Amino acid sequence: MAEQLEPETILREISDLEGRIEELRQAANMPVPDLRATLDAALVELELALTALRTMGVDQANAAGRSATAETERRVLRTVFQDAPVPLFLLDRDAGVRRVNKQAAAMLGTSPGYVSGKQFIAFCDLPARAALRSQLAAVVRTGRRRRTEVRFLGREHPVDAMVTMARVWIRGEPDPMIVVAAGATAVPDGPADDERPTRTATPAAGTAGGAAREAAPLSDDRDDEVMAALVHRMDVLATASELLLDEPVFNENVAVRRCARLLTAEMTEWVFIDLTPPRAGPASAGGTGAPGAAGHEANGDLRRVVVMGQPDEHGEETVHSLEQLAPEPGTLPHTVFTTRQSALRPHVEDLDLLGVCADGQPACVKMGATSVLCVPVEDGDRCIGTITLASRGEHGPLDLLDLGVAQRLGRLLALVIRASRLYQRRDEIAVSLQASLLPQRLPQIPGVEVAGLYRAATHGIEVGGDFYDVFPAAGGGWGMVLGDVCGKGQEAAAVTAAARHGVRALSGWKSDPAEVLSMVNQALLDEERFVTAVMAGLTVGGEGMKATLASAGHPPAIVIRPDGMVRYASSGGVPLGLFEDFEVGTQVIELAAGDTLFLHSDGVLDACDMSRRQFGQERLLEVLAGHAAAPLQEMLNAVEQRLIDYCDGDLRDDVSMLAVRRQPTPLN
Structure with missing residues (x-):
């Protein structure tokens, strides 16, 4: 009943x-x-x-x-x-x-x-x-x-x-x-020999049917399997170190994707990496600011940065759903982030522990995940995110050895991200400081076309020493200057600012470029860095323009005629800031309508190809002659592109260019 x-x-x-x-x-x-x-x-x-x-x-x-x-x-x-x-x-x-x-x-x-x-x-x-x-x-x-x-x-x-x-x-x-x-x-x-090595480090003691065998001692073959599993994990860590530290300048996005790709290739089917955004302000530059209450980034908002795995036939739809699934409170990644304690779930019981997708399906079900682990991404001072591994169990559940590898990767990734964010912050400071050393815009001179270009070196984040400027000068004329301070960094930037603003200020009551450079030389004698510079005093009149040049150990100015004829001006002089007995090279040039006066830094001539051959004067003159009648900005852009192509994008020094051209008088 x-x-x-x-x-x-x-x-x-x-x-x-x-x-x-x-x-x-x-x-x-x-x-x-x-x-x-x-x-x-x-x-x-x-x-x-x-x-x-x-x-x-x-x-x-x-x-x-x-x-x-x-x-x-x-x-x-x-x-x-x-x-x-x-x-x-x-x-x-x-x-x-x-x-x-x-x-x-x-x-x-x-x-x-x-x-x-x-x-x-x-x-x-x-x-x-x-x-x-x-x-x-x-x-x-x-x-x-x-x-x-x-x-x-x-x-x-x-x-x-x-x-x-x-x-x-x-x-x-x-x-x-x-x-x-x-x-x-x-x-x-x-699994076949060429498949992913098994993660297991302990033997199964029997089989499922008939007269099950008792647990047996590890055989020599089993010892070999355990050793192979350990060696494989060491290889994963070594590969991770090589991949994450391979960039000349640390890149957070590249490091995160490389880490996820390595884990999905060698250890598991699915990987989530969740990170907090960088903290704003100078505190993030040093990475030693006081941590939040939980010891992580101040805002504490985890964001899903990467989802990588082996999707089923639904493909992109599955990945997209998982990317949209935020690591909210109550999920395993958020718990690991707030507690800074790693978690291992060899056999998943709660299918909601990684969250529920927008369609109501748990993430574990969408991935087919039966085994999960999660580790914090922390650099010792603070936690900046988590790494989550999810496995379908085809190669056995995730175990303590997997957890150990993931923990080491989490710490290594955190150090790379910390360095990346430090470099990024310093790069932002360098860009801001460099921008302050260059004019935000060049002035408009009646009857004269003016153009300038600056490109920072490819490597490094130090502030460069190049500067240029165009400004009103005494007597109703105009002045233009281009210079290069020895070295890079904040000390070089201070000298750059002193040189640029000194030339500009002195030109307000001195019209002779040689006198201006001599007075700037006196001001820089106490500095530990020297400066090369070329300055021109411009007087516009009639159909032409007169340029009074003064050179202080800098590459000479170049004159480009409309028909493509190119001539170097005289050079000479000694750099600023070296000797009290200062000498300057001078020359006066008459520029007709359509003539261009071109100034440049030594970074143009010194750019090298893969064989370490310099770009040199002849290649520069060839580009200038080929664009003699082109607008000035187009001319400068052509020189820049030729440099980039020549050195395959690997500029070892900053490049600065400044040009002026007397425009023909329009016919009424």
Whole structure:
């Protein structure tokens, strides 16, 4: 006779039924669903609901008879459980593992103590979990035995088994329990030699069916496997160090993607990397600012930076869903970030621990993840993010050795990111400082075209020493100057600012460029750096323009005629700031309409190709002659592009150019 359903029992049954139906919906929407098993389970749920409706109000069966039967089953269970030749699991009505025998632990490649207390379905392949939970519920509810195929997630590889589930009553237990017996159907071959090395470092003690073998001592072959696993992890760390430190200047985005790509290639199927944005302000430059209350970045907002893995046939749709899934409070990455404590979940029980996607499907279900670990990305002072690894279990669950490798990678990545953000902050400061050394815009001179160009060296983040300027001069004329301070950095920037602004200020009451440079020389004698410079005083009149040149150890100015003829002006003089007895090279040049006066730094001539051959004067003159009639900015851009092509983008020094041209008088 069917048992009576009390009101409390009915409510619990309805709640459990709703939960199992939701799991079946998720299982049916998985990328590779087991539709047959899901359908069978759905029919089971309908049967259970019908049985519950029919048995409401029926008298309870004889309690004494049931007690006698349960006592008999208890004695049988006690006798055969540990010594049964097949793997056995004892579950409570909620599918939690109460006890396993040694054959079951051997099948999973772990210890009985590890299995106990976890959900039984956590050791089973993800697509069949929802259906299996329904089958277990049917066994509890109806008392009828059931058989179904299950793929267990063994430590080294999955194990296919046929399981038989039966309900038992144990004295002292208020609810029935379930005995699950597993018999092997097939044991997949291990991975081929050319596949990803197994992560396992401890042996499985037996197989799933027949007379299971006892745990055996490690053989020589097994010792070799353990050593190979350890060596593989050392190789992963060595490769990571090489990949992350390969950049001449640390790049956070490159480092993060390289780290994720390495992990998916060598250790797991899916990787998430979540990071906090850099802290604003000078504190981030040194990386030693006071950490927040939890010891992480001040704003504490984790952002998903990279999702990388081996997507199913849904491909980009799956990756996009996971990228949009923020590491919110309550998820494993957020918990690891706030506590700075690594977490390892070899067999995932809570499918929501990585969050739920916008379509309502847990991230673990979308990935097919049955094993997860998460480690903080911290540099010793603060935590700036997390690395999460998710595995489908095809090569065994993630273990402590995987956790150790991920922790080391987390610290290495944190150091690279810290250096990258330091460099980025210093680069921002350098760019701002460099911008202050150059005019924001060149003045408009009636009848004269003016253009300037500055390009920083490819390597390094130090402030360059190049400067140029165009400004009004005494007597109604105009002045232009281009110079180069010896060295780079903040000290060189201070000298650059002094030279540029000194020339500009003195030109307000001195019209002769030679006098201006002589006075600047006096001001720079106490500095530890010298400056080369070329200055021109411009007087515009009629159809032409007169340029009075003064050179202080700088490459000479160049005159380009409209027909392409190119001539060097005279050079000479000594750099500024070296000697009190200062000499300057001077020359006066008449520029007709269409003539161009071109000034440049030595970075133009010294640019080298892969064979360390310099760009030189002849190549510069060739480009200038070829663009003699082009607009000035186009001319300067052409020189820049030719330089970049010549040195394959590897400029070793800053490049500065400044040009003026007397425009023809338009005809009325």
